[in-house]
Amino acid sequence: MIAAPSVKDENYRFTSLRSINWNEAPETIPVSANSDVLPLVFRNDAFADLNRGYAPDTKRILVTGKQSGTKVSIGHHFESCGAIYSRVIVEVAPNVNVTLVEELLGSPRLLNQVLEIRLGEGSVVEWVHLQNLSRSTLGFLRTLVTLEAGSELKGIISSVGGSKNQSRVEVCLKGERAQATLMSATRGIIDQHFDHWTTITHDAGKTTSSFKHWTVMGDQARAIFNGKVVIPAHALGCDAYQKNTNLLLSKQAVIDSIPKLEIATDEVKCAHGSSISPVSDDHLYYLESRGIDRAMAEGMLVDGFTEPVLMQISDDVLRSQIRLALVGHASDGGWE
Amino acid sequence: MKSTLEIKDLVVSVEGKTVLHGITLKVNTGEVHAIMGRNGSGKTTLSHTLMGHPKYKVISGQILLNGVDITGLSPDERAKKRIFLAFQYPTAVPGVSVANFLRTSVRSVRGDEVPAKEFRALVKKELAALKIPENFMTRSLNDGFSGGEKKRLETLQMKLLQPIFAVLDETDSGLDIDALKNVSETIESMRSTERGILLITHYQRMLNYIKPDHVHVLLGGRIVKSGGANLALELESRGYDWIHEANT
Incomplete structure (x- = not known):
């Protein structure tokens, strides 16, 4: 029996598990689970522990030089069903360049997923994550990305689906000169709940990270940004940047932003920031002064808010697809 | 058909402070009016009030377009009536x-x-x-965008929207010599009997390309002197002190 994390736990402070079936058993429970592959970082994480107990065999994807320069899908389209427990490991061989597309679609009652992405030395990975589950799904996602020396991660994370979601992303820069650039966009409506719990650990010197997280919350939706950068004493010459930018569209929507730094050395460059605001009056006035009525101007500004994230997606088709999920139309209405 | 944009005894406050103290001005299509004045004289307040910026409160007076009061119209409604404002500081809108x-x-x-x-x-x-x-x-x-790029984009918008009345708020600021010539010539090319232009500026330099029919000096939220194109030349050589002294 795994105990539910309490709201007294800092990382669950805003995500109460009371009155939801967070630990629903899958319809078929595997005889033996693959306990050895659970990433160490997720030990003592109730959801990862459940995943270890309930997930069927781990799906392993090895990306080698043969797939270099290609797009590899690691996504799932779940049918309407009960609880799903899934565990995936993607290993990217050294010096391989690949785009990993992770789409989470469909309408399970509960999705508990552990994903591990391992970047070999000198590899370059664009990881595009779209969580567009049904608005009735409980989503608990755990992702660990490890980067060996000289590897580069560009992560584009977009979240629009689910009812109550907690997405924990751990990025560990293990080798010197590894670089992680993450951009994330979340859009919530009605009473959706998004808890983004992210830790970026610089475990080697001269590593670089940048994490920019945009959130748009309307109606009675709620979002939490619980983002931490960790730089231990031995990791000298690191550069870390973290920014959380939020747009509130209603008086009932709630956003809690908690950017954190845990730095044990002086020889680093670190910056973080956070802002929460409604649609800018100056932006509205400028658009209105060009004949665009207020409702349309607001729509353009809200849709455009997450565009900086979309612009980072190198594949045009993928960008259109994720724009469609985020703002309801595939084109930015522009020039192409 | 001739159109008119008429400002009648306009008193405007910004954040509780009265900035315009009774401006009266009539611009007909086919005319270019230049409004000149020192920093803080109310030029930008006048331009944003004409466009309907909600921050600028009309205490009294009227803005009439062809005799119809448009003082209560929203910015988009004014734009649809073909009033255009080229911003001094165009707003950056990411996304x-x-x-x-x-x-x-x-x-x-x-x-x-x-x-x-x-x-x-x-x-x-x-x-x-x-x-x-x-x-x-x-x-x-x-x-x-650089300052010059923003001003070029404002000019592009004016070209595309073909306003009947265009208010240009210090469009010459932030432009290098070549860009000033290019933007000014574009504006001059839009001069027509079917368009009125209200050109707000500190300097004579833009008026070398766009010769105004009327020049007005704004001081302390009032138009204190009006004249022809020569008035701009006189201001360039003598500054504003003599006007200030004559009005205090």
Whole structure:
């Protein structure tokens, strides 16, 4: 029996598990689970522990030089069903360049997923994550990305689906000169709940990270940004940047932003920031002064808010697809 | 048909402070009026009040377009009546592409859809005339633009929207000599019997390209002197002190 994390736990402070079936058993429970592959970082994480107990065999994807320069899908389209427990490991061989597309679609009652992405030395990975589950799904996602020396991660994370979601992303820069650039966009409506719990650990010197997280919350939706950068004493010459930018569209929507730094050395460059605001009056006035009525101007500004994230997606088709999920139309209405 | 934009005894406050103290001015189509004045004389307040900025409160007076009071209209309603303001400091709007913005704006002001092919052809022609690279269209609106790029984009919008009355708020600021010439010539090319222009500036230099029919001096929120094009030349050589002294 795994105990539910309490709201007294800092990382669950805003995500109460009371009155939801967070630990629903899958319809078929595997005889033996693959306990050895659970990433160490997720030990003592109730959801990862459940995943270890309930997930069927781990799906392993090895990306080698043969797939270099290609797009590899690691996504799932779940049918309407009960609880799903899934565990995936993607290993990217050294010096391989690949785009990993992770789409989470469909309408399970509960999705508990552990994903591990391992970047070999000198590899370059664009990881595009779209969580567009049904608005009735409980989503608990755990992702660990490890980067060996000289590897580069560009992560584009977009979240629009689910009812109550907690997405924990751990990025560990293990080798010197590894670089992680993450951009994330979340859009919530009605009473959706998004808890983004992210830790970026610089475990080697001269590593670089940048994490920019945009959130748009309307109606009675709620979002939490619980983002931490960790730089231990031995990791000298690191550069870390973290920014959380939020747009509130209603008086009932709630956003809690908690950017954190845990730095044990002086020889680093670190910056973080956070802002929460409604649609800018100056932006509205400028658009209105060009004949665009207020409702349309607001729509353009809200849709455009997450565009900086979309612009980072190198594949045009993928960008259109994720724009469609985020703002309801595939084109930015522009020039192409 | 001749149109008029008439400002009648306009008193305007910003954040509780009265800035304009009774401005009266009539601009007809076919005319170019220059408004000159020192910093803080109320020039920008006048331009934003004409466009309907909600921060600028009209305490008394009226703005009439062809005799109809438009003082209570929203900015978009004024734009649809073909009033245009070229901003002194155009607002940067990250995430909204220039192309999307222009197309939505042109459609809103015209009141009908502009076919994509027609829109592209129209914009490409104007981009070339203003020496604006085509990749501007996919950039976020004014985001990361230089001062000169922003002013060129304001001028492009004026070309596309074809206003009946255009208010240009210090369009010459932030422009180098070549850009000033290019932008000024574009504005001059838009001079027509069917358009009135209110040109707000500190300096004579833009007026070398766009010769005004009337020049007004704004001081302390009032028009204290009006004259012909020569008044601008006199201000360039003598400064504003003599006008200030004559009015205190």
